Amino acid sequence: MTNKTLSPGDILDAYCTKCRKMMNHTLIALVDEKPSRVKCNTCEGEHNFRNPPKTKKSASSGRTTAAATKKALAIEAKKTEQREEWEKSCAALANTSPTTYSMDIVVKAKTLVQHKKFGLGVVQNVIGENKMTVLFQDGEKLLRCG
Ligand SMILES: [Zn+2]
Numbered sequence: 040m041t042n043k044t045l046s047p048g049d050i051l052d053a054y055c056t057k058c059r060k061m062m063n064h065t066l067i068a069l070v071d072e073k074p075s076r077v078k079c080n081t082c083e084g085e086h087n088f089r090n091p092p093k094t095k096k097s098a099s100s101g102r103t104t105a106a107a108t109k110k111a112l113a114i115e116a117k118k119t120e121q122r123e124e125w126e127k128s129c130a131a132l133a134n135t136s137p138t139t140y141s142m143d144i145v146v147k148a149k150t151l152v153q154h155k156k157f158g159l160g161v162v163q164n165v166i167g168e169n170k171m172t173v174l175f176q177d178g179e180k181l182l183r184c185g
Contacts, residue, residue, distance in 0.1 A: 045069060055079040056086045064088075118178060125174050128161040144184045146171065154182075 045051070047066050051074060055062040064077035067085065074088035129151070137151035137159060138144060146152060152160050152173055157180060160173040169185040 044072065045074060050080070051077070053077050053079075054089050055082065055084065056089070057082045057084040121174060121178050122176065125161065125176055128174065129159060132161065140173075140182070142183050146184060 045066055047068060049066040050063055051066055052061050053064040053074065054060070055064065058079060058081055062082075063080040065080060066074055066076075066088075067078055068074075068076040076085065077088045078085045128149070132149070132151050135151055137153040138146055140152045140154040140160075144152065146162050146165070148162050148164055148171075150162050152162060154160055154173070154175065157173075157175040157177070160175040160180070163172040163174050163179060165171045165184065166181075169183055171182055171184045172179050173182055
């Protein structure tokens, strides 16, 4: 991929001086096998090829992407963890019968509920008078109860 020879007409990512961001460009001219002149596919402006400027803005957007990736990974890890927890809890409570969920359900923590939409869940905590967290196959949800 990286040693692919570029030739005029190729599409490449370049910083557009008019759009002020990375855009698809059509390569017009090369110098020493490096892009020299490009045309923006978005604004159709022709300009010299340039790499993204090292501005504060691009640095922070880079950070955002890294942070977003990290966050996505953390969410994914938490999901897997919750899924395993759900499987374990369901297995541990397999010999109990789940309570069908309704808005006025009264349940205790570590019991099974059967929800119409979310399926089988394990009550995690009853919060105050009328809220509870229930772990379902696709994660923990806050539901009304009592
Ligand atoms: Zn442009």
